[in-house]
Amino acid sequence: MILIADAGSTKTQWCLMTANGQSSQFMTDGINPYFQTEDAIRQSIVNQLLVQMGHLMWAGTLTHVFFYGAGCTPQKSEVVKQVLESVFKKAKAEVWSDMLGAARAVLQRQSGVACILGTGSNSCWYDGEHIVWSVPALGYILGDEGSGAVLGKRLVADILKNQLSEELKEQFFSEFGTSQADVIENVYRRPFPNRYLASLSRFCANHTDHPLIQELLKDHFRQFIKRNVLQYIGLSNDNMPIGMVGSIAYYYRDFLVSVMQEAGLQEPVIMASPMEGLKMYHAQDLVPTQV
Numbered sequence: 001m002i003l004i005a006d007a008g009s010t011k012t013q014w015c016l017m018t019a020n021g022q023s024s025q026f027m028t029d030g031i032n033p034y035f036q037t038e039d040a041i042r043q044s045i046v047n048q049l050l051v052q053m054g055h056l057m058w059a060g061t062l063t064h065v066f067f068y069g070a071g072c073t074p075q076k077s078e079v080v081k082q083v084l085e086s087v088f089k090k091a092k093a094e095v096w097s098d099m100l101g102a103a104r105a106v107l108q109r110q111s112g113v114a115c116i117l118g119t120g121s122n123s124c125w126y127d128g129e130h131i132v133w134s135v136p137a138l139g140y141i142l143g144d145e146g147s148g149a150v151l152g153k154r155l156v157a158d159i160l161k162n163q164l165s166e167e168l169k170e171q172f173f174s175e176f177g178t179s180q181a182d183v184i185e186n187v188y189r190r191p192f193p194n195r196y197l198a199s200l201s202r203f204c205a206n207h208t209d210h211p212l213i214q215e216l217l218k219d220h221f222r223q224f225i226k227r228n229v230l231q232y233i234g235l236s237n238d239n240m241p242i243g244m245v246g247s248i249a250y251y252y253r254d255f256l257v258s259v260m261q262e263a264g265l266q267e268p269v270i271m272a273s274p275m276e277g278l279k280m281y282h283a284q285d286l287v288p289t290q291v
Contacts, residue, residue: 001018005067006101007072009035017282028049030070034071064091068096072097098116105245105275106245106277110241113240114244115243115268117245121228123228133232135232151217154220164212204217245272245274
């Protein structure tokens, strides 16, 4: 058996796979070694994951744990690896970044460009096994083009600066039950303003039939393509494979694909979550069950 994890700061998705092709999925709180201690990570796995999957461990030996997560830099990955191997004593653990997880999910073993478009955004050139190079993401203040946080920031700024119609402005305040003062409070004085701004971006999903929202979305994705994806063109050719993962890519795929076609790029593989792709990628790591 093998165990695969796709970990973010707020939630972690786990998948236990057996050699006969069966799989079971579980959800726990987020795991991010950049913000959590070794003990906190261990407690999360023991108290949340093992409680859910413990009854399945009779089916055989867990040989590998493949963990992909936010905050898993080369320095921090070793912390997660040690925790996993201390909990699953017969398993070998491999810990990688969430960006590599996305690349392996959408591109499998072919080289190309992989992107994450969720609350934040990121991208990389992938050689079929590892990340070769990445345009720096820089966060939602300096970068993160294409992300939910930057879409929310652009939307709110346009509304408060009267760049959208009065009708849309009234609908925005009505739908969220908020005010300009509330927005300022949440952005400048409360924690996690990026998550708050990303939550406001769903207003665009509710109004994709409005021409002003359509143009905002297209411009949003044009900036992501221009400032990120097009920088990888020189590493391959115009027909390079492109894959994207994340809620923003998935729910706004029509706008994203349209902008990519404008730029002469091929239609990308798009997934809401990397787990199904990671299951395919790691199928070769399954070995006959030993009871």
